[in-house]
Amino acid sequence: MSTEVDAVVVGTGPNGMAAAVTLARAGLSVQVFEAQPTIGGGARTLDLGLAPGITHDICSAVHPLAISSPFFVDFDLRARGMELTTPDISYAQPLDGKPAALAFHDLAETVDHLGAAGPEWHRFFAPLLERVDDAIWLSLGDKRSVPETLRDVPGVANVVKFGLRLLSQASPSWNIPLSHESTQSLFTGVAAHAIGGLPAMGTAATATMLSTVAHAAGWPSPIGGSQAIIDHLVADLEAHGGTVTADARIEHVSDMPAARAYLLDTSALGAAQIFSGLLPTHVDRALRGFRQGNAAAKVDFVLNGPVPWADPNVNRAGTIHVGGTRAQMAAAEADVMNGRMPEHPVCLVSDPTIFDPTREVNGLRPLWTYCHVPFDCPLDPAEYIIRQMERFAPGFRDTIVAYNSIPASEMAGHNQNYIGGDIATGVVSFYRMMARPRTSWDNYSLGVPGAYLCSAATPPAPGVHGMNGWFAARRALKNRFGISEAPGLSPQA
Ligand SMILES: Cc1cc2nc3c(=O)[nH]c(=O)nc-3n(C[C@H](O)[C@H](O)[C@H](O)COP(=O)(O)OP(=O)(O)OC[C@H]3O[C@@H](n4cnc5c(N)ncnc54)[C@H](O)[C@@H]3O)c2cc1C
Secondary structure (H helix, E strand, C coil): CCCCEEEEEEECCCHHHHHHHHHHHHCCEEEEECCCCCCCHHHHCCCCCCCCCEEEECCCCCCCCCHHHHHHHCCHHHHHCCCEEECEEEEEEEEEEEEEEECCCHHHHHHHHHHHHHHHHHHHHHHHHHCHHHHHHHHHCCCCCCCCCHHCCHHHHHHHHHHHHHHHHCCCCCCCCCHHHHHHHHHHHHHHHCCCCCHHHHHHHHHHHHHHHCCCCCCCCCCCCCHHHHHHHHHHHHHHCEEEECCCCCHHHHHHHCCEEEEEEECCCHHHHCCCCCHHHHHHHHHCCCCCEEEEEEEEEEEECCCCCCCCHHHHEEEEEECCCHHHHHHHHHHHHHCCCCCCCCEEEHHHHHCCHCCEEEEEEEEEEEEEEECCCCCCCCCHHHHHHHHHHHHHHHHEEEEEEEEEEHHHHHCCHHHCCCCCCCCCCCHHHHCCCCCCCHHHCCCCCEEECCCCCCCCCCCCCHHHHHHHHHHHHHHHHHHCCCCCCCCCC
16 A cells, blocks of 8 residues: 555544654654644643633643653653643642641651641552652553563562552542541542542552652643643654644544554544444444543633632642542542432642742633533533532632533533543543453554554553553554664653
C-alpha cells in the first residue's frame, strides 16, 4: 500500500499528543486530527463568554502527573518554559463545624497540623516517599512489563509496602490504619477521584498514588491553565514536522490519509466505529461492550472574590474535596453507583487565582468545580454544587456572578470520549485498570495491523500523564517501524 504519511493520530487529548510527539521524535511523519474546533481534549482552557478575559479549565485543572509521570519527566514541561505553581497545601477536606483536614505539600507539616492523627498519616506515607518513583511506576506502568525501577530488592519491597497500604484502604477494615476522622476523610477525598466504590481496590490505588505524589512533587497547576500543557506538546510536534488539524471528526478509517499506523485517542466505542467492519469479531465485541464508568457533571463559575470558606486555611489549598466525612462520601458514591443522584454529592473544587493571580480579571475569578453523578444523568448540577459549597463556605452563593453548567448527559458534546459524563473513558475498577478496554496481552492493539488505541481507555488509567499515548506509540514504533528504542523527548534531545 502506498502511504501518504507514516502515522495518523485521532484526537488531541494529552494521550493523543503524547503519542504524536513520540512518533514524530522517532523521525516519522505524523498527522493529527481533532473533532473539536479547539485542541486539547481534557486539557483545554477556554473563554466560555461568562465574563471578559476570564478563562476556564473545562476538564482537568490540577496536574500532579504532568510533572511526575515518566512521559512528562522526559518531555520536561518546566525546561520548555512552562510555569507551574505548587500550592503549599495540596488538598483540603472541609468538615462540618470543625477545622478542615489539610494535606500540605510537606509531609512533616501535614503530620504536625493533623495533631493526634499525624503519626498514622506519617506511618502510611513516609515509607512510600522513600522511593516515590516506585509508587508512580507501579501505578502508571503498562501493567504488562516490570518497570526497571522495581527490579531490585528495594523495588520489590516497595511493591509490598504499596500493596499492603492499598489493600488496607480497599477493605472493610479501612478505618484501622487511618482511625481519625481527619485522616480518613483526607484519604477518601482523593480516593473519590476514581468515582467508584468506597472502599474498593480501584479507588484505594488511586488515592495511595496521588496522595504520595502530593507529598513529593506536589499538586501543581500551570500558570494560565491546563492548555499550556497541550500547547507545548503541539509546539514540539510541529517542530518535528507533525501537523494538527482541528474541526476534523473522523467517523471511519476511510476519512484518514493512508498510513502505516493509526493511533486513536478515542473511546473504545469510537475506535470500534472508526474500524467498523475491519476488526476481529472478539475485539469489536469487547470494544463495544467496554462498560462506561460513573459520571461527572461540570460547573464553571465566575466569582467576585475568594470562596468564603468557614476555615480560611482552605483558601490556601490547590484542590478541595467537598463531601464531608469518609462515611458521607462513601454513601454519596454508593448512590452514584446505584444510579441515584445523591443529595450531597462529592464535589471537586479549585480556585486557580489563589496560586495564579493572572487568572483574576477586573476583580473577577474563575472557580473550577465538578460533582459526581450517575452515568448519563440529565440533571443540572449547579444547585447541588452550590448547596455543598454553602455548607462549608456560607455566603458562597453571594459571590457568584455567572456560571456555565454541563450535565453528565451533555458532556460528550465537547468531548465525545466522555460518553454519558464518564470522564474516565471507561470504568476504573482495579481489574479494568489492567484490562482496559479488554482482557488481552496487548491492550493497545486493535487486532488489525497498524491500528492502536492510545486513550485513557487503555492502561494505565485516566489522568493527564501521557502514559497511555506513550505506551501505544512505542508499540507502534516497534511493531510497524522496527524502532525498539524509545526516542528521547527532552527539549535537548
Ligand atoms: C471535568 C474533568 C476534570 C478532570 N480533572 C482532572 C485533573 O484535574 N487532573 C487530571 O490529571 N485529570 C483530570 N481529568 C481527566 C483527564 O482530563 C483525562 O483523563 C485526560 O484528558 C485523558 O486524556 P486522553 O488523551 O486519553 O483523552 P481526552 O483528553 O479526552 O481527549 C480525547 C480527544 O480526542 C478527540 N476525539 C475523540 N474521538 C474523535 C474522533 N472520532 N475524531 C476526531 N477527534 C476525536 C476528542 O475531541 C478529544 O479532544 C478530568 C476530566 C474531566 C472531564
